[in-house]
Each structure stands twice: as structure tokens, then as C-alpha cells.
Amino acid sequence: MAFTLLFPDFDILRDPNRCIKCRVCERQCANEVHQYDEEHDIMLADENKCVDCQRCVTLCPTKALRICENEQVFRKNANWRAQTIKEIYRQAESGGVLLSSMGNPEPFPVYWDKTLINASQVTNPSIDPLREPMETKVFLGKKPEMIERSADGTLKTELTPQLELKVPLMFSAMSFGSISYNAHKSLAMAATELGICYNTGEGGLHEDFYQYGKNTIVQVASGRFGVHKGYLEAGAAIEIKMGQGAKPGIGGHLPGTKIVGEVSRTRMIPEGSDAISPAPHHDIYSIEDLRQLVYSLKEATRYAKPIIVKVAAVHNIAAIASGIARSGADIIAIDGFRGGTGAAPTRIRDNVGIPIELALASVDARLREEGIRNSVSLVVGGSIRSSADVVKAIALGADACYIATAALLAMGCHLCRSCQAGKCNWGIATQQPDLVKRVNPDIAAPRLVNLITAWGHEIKELLGGMGINSIEALRGNRLMLRGIGLNEKELSILGIAHAGE
């Protein structure tokens, strides 16, 4: 190896009293960290290659392994942190653009953690969800201004298509290519069982997954990979991807080395060819142009499906959302700056965009002010980590939440943030056949079902505590939230009072 100033991020501690040299760690590690030295009959480790995915730790039958942070330190410096110094070494050694994955790990404020939920006491009784019916079902799409019925009570108003979800949650876009076939299958199976939706991302829809169509959102991005009439008709809704929270202003670029076999077939592009999907749709320069794409998709599917427009949360998000609401879109999806990704330039991931909490609050307020809140549904994503985050999002005005990182965690992801390398030891962010089979959809799908079911119960309990028995009654109900440790400006953007007020 060439001379490097970098030292390993992790230490691999192997307890020799426990290690039985079964070589499971060696077989499990696609990064080739572990190695058996036959001559000396010992297990060796090259910690330079370790990404701390903890596959070896989890699978070691004698629990002989531990991965720890390397205690080796640079001289303490609050300004020049170890990570910053290492990044400079990396770029000085390679001349490359820093590439990372998953969501922004920097210590920006998390407003979910600075908001508290209300509960009923004395005057307004709480509801026991185990005893009384609670409604978690939501319908996403444009709602009519008014309902008209004819004399016999039948509906005269023509309703626009709606996306029906049993709980206000969906798995957000992850393309086949960025994640594996088995991971996609697990999401599709779980969404179907749960009565919610998963999202194909921009990599097309594998022919095996058409059977999950009514629980599928098909995505259309600027590169139009795998987009054809059958694909558009296969899903329950169509999402136009304008932006992604992890990399606003940056397009997708799956390198040719990953366009192999089924990924190439599903994207409908030749093997080995780059899949370039630039940030701008080169036919969209205005809300009018967006409207044209929205309506071309509606026309191609005879107005049978709601159209979602997904954007990243950026500075003028309220004005942008107002424009989208007027473009004919049925649903706006907003992705906050902590949202995950299979690969993004580090500088973009960590510095571009705004928190979803602030974006959601300002969009909801703006659409209400303009009297167009009911002409679209709002879906938010970008690091929804628990049922409490979901409840807070709905109280801030969301109709439903998109989750992806949480879903990956449920399937075994350990957030080592190395997806971009394509060697995911947990079989999720990889196309290597030996790794892909480590995700068994028959095991991963029930884990996803468990997670969402558990969140569903918790959502009901939180609702019941507030004396509310439906998601509809919580939506935009900001009186149910109080801020803690927030300044006046933050409170005013969130539209909530401070705790104690």
C-alpha cells in the first residue's frame, strides 16, 4: 500500500480465550478484514479495511470479537476535529471528491427532540386504544372543496384518486441498484401485508415485483429509467423525483460497474453503461413545465393514480411547495436534510438543505394561508426515527411520513455508512450475489411488519393520551406540541408555544 497518513478508524479486539478459529468472521467480511494465518494458526485482522458494520461481531459464535473506536488521537482541537483532519489527508492522497452515504451525521439540531407532545388530564378524558376504536387510516391525495350528493344520497362530486394507507407511513424511494433484489422484495412484501406502500426509486420495477403493484409507488426521475406505460400502470401512485434530502441539487449517477444483470434489465439500459439522472429535468424550468409532466403522467394513466412530486427541503421550500400544489400534483413529498442516500458527496450531504421539521411547519402554514392546503397531501421524510417523530410530524401538518433508514435498520443495517462501496455485509446495499442472499425476505419482511405494527400501536397510545381518536383529528393540530429549549424564531417557524405556556 502507498504511504498514508491515515490511521484506522476502528480497533478490532479479538479475545484469544474465546476465539475458536472457526473463520466465520473471515467468510462474513466482504471487506476482507479477517484472515487466518495457517502457518502460525492465528486469526489476523486488517483494521484499515474495517467499516464497523458489526457483521463479524454479530455472527461470531463465541462472541470473541469487539469493534471499538481507535483510541489513537490527534492532539485535541475543537476546531480541527479528527474527522476533518482525516478528510484532508484523504483528499491530499487521492485528489478525489469525498463520497459518503446514509444521512447527515453532523450534530445539527433535531427539532423532534425539542418538541413535546400533550396529554389529557381531568377536563378532556384520554382514550384507551386497547378498549376503544382508533383510526390510523389515511387517504393521500387532493380533497374536494365540498361534497355534493344527489337526492338519493349518492355522491355527485367526482373524487380524485387517493392513496389509501392503513397507517400514515410509507417506505421511501430506494432504487433497485442502490439496494438489493432481496431488500426490495422484503419492502414490497411488508408493504403489502401492512396495507401501506413502498417506493421503487428511479431504478425501474423488477418484473417479479409487479404483483405487489397496489402497494407500490413507481418513481419517474430525469433519466426515466425503466419508465414505460406498463410501469406507470403497475403502481398505486406515480412519484416525480425532483430532489432528494441527502443531496439537494445533485442528480443520481449509478456507475456502469453496478449496471449489471437484473439491474440493467430493470432500468432498461445496457450493461456497463452509466445510469445518469441529472438533478434538473431538462424539460422542466417552471411550475408550468412541471404541470406538463404531471399531466402527461395523468393522461398516460387516464387519471387513475395520484401523482406525487418529491422535493428536497431547501431554503424557499414554502414557495416551492405552493408552486407544486398549483401544478396539479396530488401529493407533495418533502425530504429533509437528514435523509439517507446510497451515495452522496460528503460536502453536499452535510451542508445542503434544511431540517424537515422547519420545512414541514412552514409549508403547511403557507398552504393554509393561501387556502390550498386541501388541494394536496403532504408526506415528509428525512430521518423519521420513531412513532413519536411521526406523531409530531402529523401535528405539524403532515398527512403521512416516509421512512427508509428505519426500514433498513429493521432489515439488519448497522448504519456503518459505507453503502457507496457496494460491499454491504448485511446484504442490503449491494448487488454481489453472495451478499444479497444474506437478506432473506421471509425473515426481513416480518421484521418490517413488526416495526410498523409496533409504531402503529404507539401512535394509537400517543393519540389516545391526547384524547384524539384519529390521525385526521391530529393533523396540523399544533396546540398538541410544545417546544423545549427553542428560541422565539424557532418557535414561530414551528408555530408552537414553549413548554409551560
Added chain:
Amino acid sequence: MKIDCSGKNYDILNQEIAGLEGDIALINCCGQRFIGAGASGKRLTISGVPGNALGAYLDGAEISVLGNAQDATGDTMNAGRIVINGSCGDAVGYAMRGGEIYVRGNVGYRAGIHMKSYEDKVPVLVIGGRCGSFLGEYQAGGLIIALGLGYGDREVLDNFCATGMHGGKIFIRANTLHARISPQISVRDAGARDLALIAPHIREFCTLFGKTEPEIYEKSFKVLSPNSSNPYHQLYVQN
């Protein structure tokens, strides 16, 4: 079957078209958008000027326009054929994956952008006249043929042709090419094998628009193709 488009909004008109099969003549078309979106199993002949996104996601239908067309003709077309007996606006053939588009006259900006090919699907875009900037931007497959007919020795191309191109071929009918082409693109004179590749489409163009083949082959062709199918190989370092 004849439909008079006068005074009809596009959604009404397109619903009418969706219910029909076989030969359909649209008369007095005036800017109605999305005509034939996702259509298969029919032949549309349009008099007047159809609006944007004509034949978007086209899936096997044939569309013939007896005049000009506007923007985004044949967006994400999968199969079928569109014939424009005049000129058309921007982004014709955006991301088309299959089928053929023949334009008698000129095209606007970004014609053939993101054009792809896949397995037996090789889309073809033939342009009789001149092209706006960004012809074949991000082209990933298929054939674009630009003839520049009726413009003498004027340049067929505008600026930034084939930027980001990483697949397919662009044929320009010109003895010399003055337009600046990015160094990622190779430009060479068309040889016998290249000409054999475009011959059926040239023949079809002549049949459709009453031209003769010798008149087309009066000039030679330049072939533009990518130097690499991975043009944006950015140097990244894992972080």
C-alpha cells in the same frame, strides 16, 4: 374515424381518442396537449398543430402530424412512430427508448436528450433540417440523424451538441463540421458500415417527405460517438 378538435380541451379530446382503435383523423387541432399519451394499437393523423407532449410514453401507436408540433414530442416513447411534416419544438424524443420519430423540418433545443437503447430496442430520430443547442445531450443509446436539408452549407448544429453523451450515435450530414464538440466525443467520417446503418431510415425519410436518396447523399456524413460509456467518471474517495 374523424374527430373535430375545435373548442375541445385536451382531457376531453384524449378521452375520446383513448376509446378508439384503428385509423383516427384529428382535424382542426389547436394546441391540445398529451395527444396519444401511452397509446398503442392506433394510427392518428393530425391536421393543425398538436400541443406539448404529443405521443408521450407512446407504446406502439403511429402518429402523423400534417404540420408543426410543439415541445416534448415523444417524451419517454417506448415503441411506435411519430412523423412530423413540419418543424417541432424543444426536447423532442426526450429519453425515448424505442420507436422512430421523423421530422421534416427543424427541431428546437435538447432534441434526443437522454435517448437510450435496450436489447432489441434502438430508437431513431431523423431531423430533416437544423437542430437547436444540446442535441443528444446525455444520449445513452439509439440513433440521431440530422440532415440540414434546405440550408446549403449552413451549420446543421447549434452549441453543445452531445454533451454528456455516453452511448448511441449521432449522424450529421455535413462535409465539414464547424460546431465545437466536447473532447469526450469522437467525430469521424461515416464509412460504408455506418451508412448501411442509417440507409433504411434515410430511405424511409425520403419516402415520407418526397425526397430522393441521391439528394441526401450529395453530402457526406459525420458520426459522433462517445469515447467512453462512463463519461462522468468522477474521482471519488470513500469517506
